Amino acid sequence: MAFAPVLPLLCWLLALCFAPQWLQQFPLPIPASLYWAMGFVALLAGILRQWSWLYWLAWLAGIYLTIQSGLQRPLSEPGVLALYQALPVWITLSAIALNVFSLPPLLTWRGALLATVIAFSPCLLLFQVLATPFSLINPATWFPAGLAYRHALWVVIVAVAVIWIAVLRYHDSGARDWSRFSAWFACLAFLTVIELPPASAWAMLVSIVSLLMALLLQLLHLAYIDELTGLPQRRALLSQLAHLGKRSAVTMLDVDHFKRFNDTHGHDVGDQVLRLLGRILQSGRGFKAYRYGGEEFTLVFRHAQRDKIQQTLDEVRQQVADYPLRVREAKRDDKSRSSKQQARKRRGQAQAGGKTLRITISLGCAIRQPGEHTEQLLKRADEALYQAKKAGRNRVSMAK
Numbered sequence: 027m028a029f030a031p032v033l034p035l036l037c038w039l040l041a042l043c044f045a046p047q048w049l050q051q052f053p054l055p056i057p058a059s060l061y062w063a064m065g066f067v068a069l070l071a072g073i074l075r076q077w078s079w080l081y082w083l084a085w086l087a088g089i090y091l092t093i094q095s096g097l098q099r100p101l102s103e104p105g106v107l108a109l110y111q112a113l114p115v116w117i118t119l120s121a122i123a124l125n126v127f128s129l130p131p132l133l134t135w136r137g138a139l140l141a142t143v144i145a146f147s148p149c150l151l152l153f154q155v156l157a158t159p160f161s162l163i164n165p166a167t168w169f170p171a172g173l174a175y176r177h178a179l180w181v182v183i184v185a186v187a188v189i190w191i192a193v194l195r196y197h198d199s200g201a202r203d204w205s206r207f208s209a210w211f212a213c214l215a216f217l218t219v220i221e222l223p224p225a226s227a228w229a230m231l232v233s234i235v236s237l238l239m240a241l242l243l244q245l246l247h248l249a250y251i252d253e254l255t256g257l258p259q260r261r262a263l264l265s266q267l268a269h270l271g272k273r274s275a276v277t278m279l280d281v282d283h284f285k286r287f288n289d290t291h292g293h294d295v296g297d298q299v300l301r302l303l304g305r306i307l308q309s310g311r312g313f314k315a316y317r318y319g320g321e322e323f324t325l326v327f328r329h330a331q332r333d334k335i336q337q338t339l340d341e342v343r344q345q346v347a348d349y350p351l352r353v354r355e356a357k358r359d360d361k362s363r364s365s366k367q368q369a370r371k372r373r374g375q376a377q378a379g380g381k382t383l384r385i386t387i388s389l390g391c392a393i394r395q396p397g398e399h400t401e402q403l404l405k406r407a408d409e410a411l412y413q414a415k416k417a418g419r420n421r422v423s424m425a426k
C-alpha cells in the first residue's frame with residue numbers, strides 16, 4: 027500500500043515511453059483547473075489537520091506557476107533556457123529540504139511564512155526570464171543546451187531517485203513519503219519532455235493524484251490502524267467480521283497480569299510489551315490480528331481446522347513466552363510501588379540499567395458454528411479466554 031502513490035507516476039512514464047501521442051491527444055482541462063485540484067487537496071488536508079501536505083502543495087503550486095509564467099515560450103528566448111536549467115536544481119534542493127528539516131506547524135506565523143516562501147521562491151527564478159540583464163545566476167552558461175543536457179538531467183534524476191528510494195526503503199517509509207518522491211520525480215521528468223504540449227499538466231496531475239492518494243491512505247490509516255501496535259483496530263475488525271466466512275474461527279488474546287506489569291515496570295514498558303505483541307502477531311501466519319482494545323487482541327482465522335488452529339495458537343503463545351524483552355526502566359523502592367503519584371511520574375521515564383523480562387498471554391478460541399452470529403462467536407471466544415485465565419493463564423483454551 028505504501029507504494030500506491032507512485033502508481034500514477036509509473037503509468038505516466040510508461041505512457042511517455044510507449045504512447046506519447048496518446049498523452050498529447052488526451053484532452054486535459056488545464057491550466058486553471060489544476061490549481062483548483064491543488065486547492066481541493068489542500069482543503070481536504072486542512073480539514074484532516076494534515077498540515078505537512080499543505081507545504082508540498084504550496085511547493086507544487088509555486089513550480090506550476092513558474093512553469094506557466096516562464097517556460098511556455100521557446101527555449102531560444104533570452105533567459106528561458108536559464109530558467110529551464112535552474113528549475114531542476116531548485117526543485118531537487120527544495121524537495122530535499124522539505125523532507126529533511128522538521129517543519130513548524132502551519133498555523134503559526136513561522137509556518138505561514140515558510141509556506142509563502144516555498145510557494146513563491148521558485149518565482150524568483152522567473153527573474154531569469156523577466157529581468158535577464160539583472161540575473162545573478164545564469165545556469166545556461168554552466169551546461170551546454172540541447173540533447174546532452176537532457177541526457178545529463180536523466181542521469182541526475184536517476185542518481186537522486188536511486189538514493190531517495192534507498193532511504194525510503196531503509197526507513198520503511200509510508201505512502202506519504204512515497205507520494206513526495208513521486209511529485210518530485212514527475213516535476214523533473216516533465217523537464218525532459220518539455221516540448222510535448224500538455225507535459226506540464228500531466229506532471230502536475232500525476233503529482234496532485236499522488237499526494238491525494240497518500241492523503242486518503244493516511245485517512246484510512248488514522249481510521250483503522252492502531253498507532254501503538256501498528257495493527258488494525260476494533261473498527262477494522264468489525265468490518266472484517268461483517269464478511270466472515272462460514273468456515274472461520276476467532277481468538278481473543280490477553281496479556282497475563284498486565285495491570286501488575288504496568289504498576290511494577292511503568293506504563294512505558296507496558297507500551298513496549300504491546301508493541302512487541304503487535305510485531306509478533308503481525309508476522310504470524312494463518313490469521314489476521316487486530317487490537318481489540320487495551321491489552322486485548324483478536325485473531326481471525328479463515329478456516330475451521332481445529333487442530334491446525336490450536337497448533338498455531340500454541341506456537342504464538344510459546345513465541346511470546348520465550349521472547350526476552352529487554353527494557354530500560356526506572357529504579358524504584360517498595361514504598362513507591364503503592365504510590366499513584368510516583369507511578370504517574372514514572373510514565374515517560376525509561377532510565378537506569380537494562381533488564382530482561384518475560385511476558386505470557388492467554389488465548390480463547392471459538393470455531394464458528396453453522397448459522398452462528400459473529401457477536402455470539404466473539405462472546406464464545408471471550409468465554410474461552412476466561413477459561414484459559416481461570417485454568418492458570420499462559421495457555422490456549424478452545425471453546426466447545
Ligand SMILES: Nc1nc2c(ncn2[C@@H]2O[C@H](COP(=O)(O)OP(=O)(O)OP(=O)(O)O)[C@@H](O)[C@H]2O)c(=O)[nH]1
Nearest residue numbers: 280281282283284285286288293296297320321415
Ligand atoms: N501500558 C499500557 N497499558 C494499557 C493500555 N491499555 C490498557 N492498559 C492497561 O492494561 C491493564 C488491564 O488490566 P486488567 O484488565 O485488570 O487485566 P490484567 O492485569 O491483564 O489481568 P488478567 O487479564 O486477569 O491476567 C490496565 O492496567 C490498563 O491500564 C495501553 O495502551 N498501554
